[in-house]
Amino acid sequence: MKVFITGATGFIGSHLTEEAIKRGWEVVALVRNPDKLKWLKGLKVEIVKGDLFNLPPLPEDISIVFNVSGATKETKRGEFMETNCYGVRRLLENLTRKNLQLKSFIHISSLAAVGPSPLNEPAREDKLPAPISKYGKSKYCGEKEALSFSHKIRVIILRPPVIYGPRDRDLLPIYSLVKKGIGFQLGGEERYFSLCYVKDLARIICDVSLLNLPSGEILNVAHPEILSWGQLIEKIFEMLRPKRYLKLKIPLPFIYPVAFFSDILNKISKKGFPLTFDKFREMKASHWICNTEKISNLVPNGFIYNFEKGIGETIEWCKEIGWL
Numbered sequence: 522m523k524v525f526i527t528g529a530t531g532f533i534g535s536h537l538t539e540e541a542i543k544r545g546w547e548v549v550a551l552v553r554n555p556d557k558l559k560w561l562k563g564l565k566v567e568i569v570k571g572d573l574f575n576l577p578p579l580p581e582d583i584s585i586v587f588n589v590s591g592a593t594k595e596t597k598r599g600e601f602m603e604t605n606c607y608g609v610r611r612l613l614e615n616l617t618r619k620n621l622q623l624k625s626f627i628h629i630s631s632l633a634a635v636g637p638s639p640l641n642e643p644a645r646e647d648k649l650p651a652p653i654s655k656y657g658k659s660k661y662c663g664e665k666e667a668l669s670f671s672h673k674i675r676v677i678i679l680r681p682p683v684i685y686g687p688r689d690r691d692l693l694p695i696y697s698l699v700k701k702g703i704g705f706q707l708g709g710e711e712r713y714f715s716l717c718y719v720k721d722l723a724r725i726i727c728d729v730s731l732l733n734l735p736s737g738e739i740l741n742v743a744h745p746e747i748l749s750w751g752q753l754i755e756k757i758f759e760m761l762r763p764k765r766y767l768k769l770k771i772p773l774p775f776i777y778p779v780a781f782f783s784d785i786l787n788k789i790s791k792k793g794f795p796l797t798f799d800k801f802r803e804m805k806a807s808h809w810i811c812n813t814e815k816i817s818n819l820v821p822n823g824f825i826y827n828f829e830k831g832i833g834e835t836i837e838w839c840k841e842i843g844w845l
Contacts, residue, residue, distance in 0.1 A: 523547040524730075525583045527573065527612065528590030532688045533629065533719060535560035537589060540723040542566070549580060551590070560688060573608035576615040583621050585730050588612060588628045591663075593656070593691070595799070601655050606662035613670045625675045627730050628667040632682040632715065632741070633657035637806035643715070643747070645812045646680070646739045654802045668737055675736040677729060682743045682811055686719030686831065687838035695757065696836060696845055702763035704754045707804060708773045712750040715743035715810045718831035725816065725823040732819060740819070741811040748828055756829055760836045761845075776801055 524541055528534035529550035541548050542564055549567045552558065558568070571577040573590055590612075592604040609628065616623065636651040638644045652658045667676050685692050698705070706712075725742055748756075758766060780801045803809070816823065826834075839845040 524585045525549045526587045527551045534589040536719045536723040573612045584624045586626045601659035605659035609663040610666040628678045630680045631660045634660040638808040643810045643812040654799045671736040678739045681717045682715040699757045700761045702765040705769040717743045718826040728820045740816050
């Protein structure tokens with residue numbers, strides 16, 4: 522079977538590419554910059570240069586498209602919407618014009634598309650979307666664009682929450698702080714999260730693509746376990762074992778100046794500093810949790826890693842590569 526993966530050079534996309542190859546699938550990878558193939562080195566992949574707006578000629582025998590491409594940081598105004606929404610529409614427009622033998626279009630969205638949950642009520646797939654950040658709104662817009670093509674091609678949408686694992690840099694600052702003996706909690710109340718280990722996610726994406734699901738199906742993809750921020754930090758502490766450990770409670774107003782200067786630096790440097798006002802909107806919410814009954818029933822053995830096993834493997838990888 523031949524599959525087409527967008528965003529194959531990134532964190533999730535590279536793991537998905539490895540999983541697809543492991544299954545004996547032929548992979549065609551859409552790559553915007555051929556110089557950034559670090560995570561694909563040594564893999565048997567057909568590289569095609571282009572982006573969501575400019576698709577190159579593709580093999581006609583592609584069966585499944587995995588759209589993993591997306592902007593998680595905004596270095597210029599409108600970048601989230603351009604990539605996560607309009608890019609999805611243009612990709613599907615181009616795909617449906619080509620003479621391809623497509624069976625499915627698997628679109629990787631985010632829990633941010635539906636927004637946080639009210640207290641202890643994990644979001645189900647039918648929850649009315651209420652995104653609270655520019656990123657979340659762009660991902661929800663991308664879902665709507667994908668679903669608008671569901672009468673032409675089978676569209677399946679997956680919504681993972683926070684994703685962690687080897688090659689991810691977004692959570693690296695947290696690991697680094699804990700290694701230095703610093704743990705922190707935002708505000709006075711505890712915060713709760715659903716998470717997903719990237720290797721579990723890659724495996725489940727592939728499994729779902731083989732299921733005979735109706736077009737327009739939406740699935741949450743996350744570990745069944747829900748962790749508090751305190752538990753998350755404690756697990757990381759157990760793995761890193763710093764000699765001293767200082768727990769800090771940071772009032773939310775203290776984050777404002779950091780987010781303010783991050784936004785300014787992003788505009789100047791185009792580097793994409795993570796702690797922006799947009800990210801701060803998400804951080805203020807106390808419950809980013811989702812219901813996983815649906816995916817657990819469809820893929821009963823999909824989750825191999827619990828958080829302890831996943832974070833342990835992640836931290837060991839970060840040490841080996843010199844990130845920690």
